[in-house]
Amino acid sequence: MKVKEIVDILKCQVLNEGNMEEEVKTACGSDMMSDVLAFVKDQSVLLTGLMNPQVVRTAEMMDMHCIVFVRGKNIDPTVVALARQKEITVLASPYRMFTACGLLYSNGLRGGCEIK
Amino acid sequence: MSMLHLTYQVPGDDFTRAGEASGDVKHKLKKLGYEPDAVRRVAIAMYEGEINMVIHAGGGEAVVDIDPDRVDILLQDHGPGIADVDQAMQAGWSTAPDNVRALGFGAGMGLPNMKKYTDEMTIDSVVGEGTAVRMTVFPGRKEEGR
Numbered sequence: 512m513k514v515k516e517i518v519d520i521l522k523c524q525v526l527n528e529g530n531m532e533e534e535v536k537t538a539c540g541s542d543m544m545s546d547v548l549a550f551v552k553d554q555s556v557l558l559t560g561l562m563n564p565q566v567v568r569t570a571e572m573m574d575m576h577c578i579v580f581v582r583g584k585n586i587d588p589t590v591v592a593l594a595r596q597k598e599i600t601v602l603a604s605p606y607r608m609f610t611a612c613g614l615l616y617s618n619g620l621r622g623g624c625e626i627k
Numbered sequence: 628m629s630m631l632h633l634t635y636q637v638p639g640d641d642f643t644r645a646g647e648a649s650g651d652v653k654h655k656l657k658k659l660g661y662e663p664d665a666v667r668r669v670a671i672a673m674y675e676g677e678i679n680m681v682i683h684a685g686g687g688e689a690v691v692d693i694d695p696d697r698v699d700i701l702l703q704d705h706g707p708g709i710a711d712v713d714q715a716m717q718a719g720w721s722t723a724p725d726n727v728r729a730l731g732f733g734a735g736m737g738l739p740n741m742k743k744y745t746d747e748m749t750i751d752s753v754v755g756e757g758t759a760v761r762m763t764v765f766p767g768r769k770e771e772g773r
């Protein structure tokens with residue numbers, strides 16, 4: 512899936528436009544950045560309801576290229592500014608976490624942590 | 628002397644700035660051409676450490692020595708110290724207050740995660756004096772199986 516497809520599927524507002532043609536295969540959804548840092552491996556999209564600069568820092572450390580803020584949260588401009596500096600795409604979706612993840616999954620995006 | 632010696636002050640009163648030092652080290656390692664796996668391991672471990680210093684110790688100092696075959700990170704603070712290091716190393720064990728959890732941290736994964744991503748890690752802590760965490764990443768040792 513391309514980043515620009517996420518914009519359509521989740522009816523996103525684009526707050527910082529990075530490489531929209533980039534192909535992404537896996538994502539993770541979490542409000543706990545501790546868990547993202549501990550469990551995420553090669554996921555390139557982060558869905559979260561948390562709104563602070565540490566979301567961008569976490570994505571940066573994990574080499575994630577796209578952040579989706581779910582449930583139409585009020586966007587903090589300092590968060591977007593930091594993402595712009597780090598060249599990370601920032602999207603805002605009106606959907607809540609469960610629905611946003613479900614829509615992406617049903618369109619082919621995976622979690623990258625399938626249980627054997 | 629290391630090839631590149633970096634020192635950072637990690638401010639203890641500004642949560643929003645936690646991660647600046649790690650971000651800078653990540654950027655430098657990338658520019659120097661270190662393999663992505665090693666760059667990521669250094670960045671994550673150091674970032675977790677930075678967050679810890681801000682949450683628990685009122686900030687501190689980060690010293691990073693970069694060499695072709697190793698990256699050494701020293702995180703030094705003058706916080707309350709860790710009474711029981713073995714307990715602190717257990718996944719899920721945390722003394723972080725609720726306001727830190729509301730910021731997305733304090734799940735008790737920081738120290739175990741730092742150990743997971745680095746090749747060597749030691750913690751020297753004295754209650755009432757502070758904590759020193761030393762971590763080393765050897766580029767080329769794959770993340771495989773971590």
